[in-house]
Amino acid sequence: MIAGTVSLRYLILGLLAQRPMSGYDIKRFFKGLAWLIGSPSSGSLYPILRALLQQELATVHVIPGVDRPPRKIYSITDAGSQALQVWLDQPAAANAPLKAFVMRLLLADGLAPALLAAHLRQRRKQVAAHLASLQGTAAAGGGQQLAVDYGLALATAELVWLDGVLGELPEQSPPEREERIDGVTVPG
Amino acid sequence: MIAGTVSLRYLILGLLAQRPMSGYDIKRFFKGLAWLIGSPSSGSLYPILRALLQQELATVHVIPGVDRPPRKIYSITDAGSQALQVWLDQPAAANAPLKAFVMRLLLADGLAPALLAAHLRQRRKQVAAHLASLQGTAAAGGGQQLAVDYGLALATAELVWLDGVLGELPEQSPPEREERIDGVTVPG
DNA sequence: ACACTCATGTAAGCTGTTACATGATTAA
């Protein structure tokens, strides 16, 4: 097992790393970004919080609401921070959903600038690869031109954005320099 | 129950509507578009095919492979076409994943041009709404500027693409004309 | 000898949703 992807778990842990929150707070946070990463239902959220407690990755501070249901404010523990760090350090799988990248944007931002850059570069590679494969599919041509064209448009836009952000980055220590893939033409 | 979303089912049905295919053919088709819609595993694909048979939405024609496992070529039935049509006619839910739209692009293309236009317009509305909501989130400002900016970039690019495709469309009978949302500024 | 493509399938499990249940407070 060794613990695999388990996305929501770590996203919640990441939110707790930024500030202590209640389950409801977490829900509201997600609502604003629902399109990008979806917002979890109570059916997944609350069980996960309980699991985090059991594994001692988080603790609760119950504020006994006067006349109302007590607010349970969850905070991350040291063990939780470590677990999160481990998860953040491993690059997103190639087949990982867009969601996974946004999660890393969300968490790595404000945690470790160098890590953020690494994730951006990694994503750039993946998107470039996908773009190339789509271009191949386009050349082959089936009955699905529109869908392929749509994919090309989105992937291209994402590449442009990634390059923009990477360009503005304080550019510290380019860690590796070996690989130069460049199998893809990015439109100017 | 009334049968809900159940995406993969209808996507497979849609592929069978275009031409008869074996399970393996379907797999290969998906591989080329894996980034956009993911490619299903055997664990989901084959059970779905069996279910389609049971519900008589598809039929098999077994080609007894000489020396090799027989290829099972699945074809859509009339009942299947009808079920697919019903599903295609209902607009994608607002919270539906990107996947759902791509699926409609894939299926509506080559089935019914007017339907395609309707889906494109519908998607345009949704993306515009999401863009607006993201702009709101951006204005409010939390710790998540980068993620929001990313979302804005993608949504904007998609709007541009949608407008491009809609512009090139043979523009037949604009069915409704009431709603003019336009709460969003698309960069020129 | 090893691995990969073709071609089908099953069993167990994980992740998450839907729909429900509770209950107080505030706005139309």
Added chain:
DNA sequence: TTAATCATGTAACAGCTTACATGAGTGT
């Protein structure tokens, strides 16, 4: 009084993946 927001939670199920099992042919 009806509904929405705040606030928590549970039970049942849907959907999909992982990992396995089988077996022939093809390529290195």
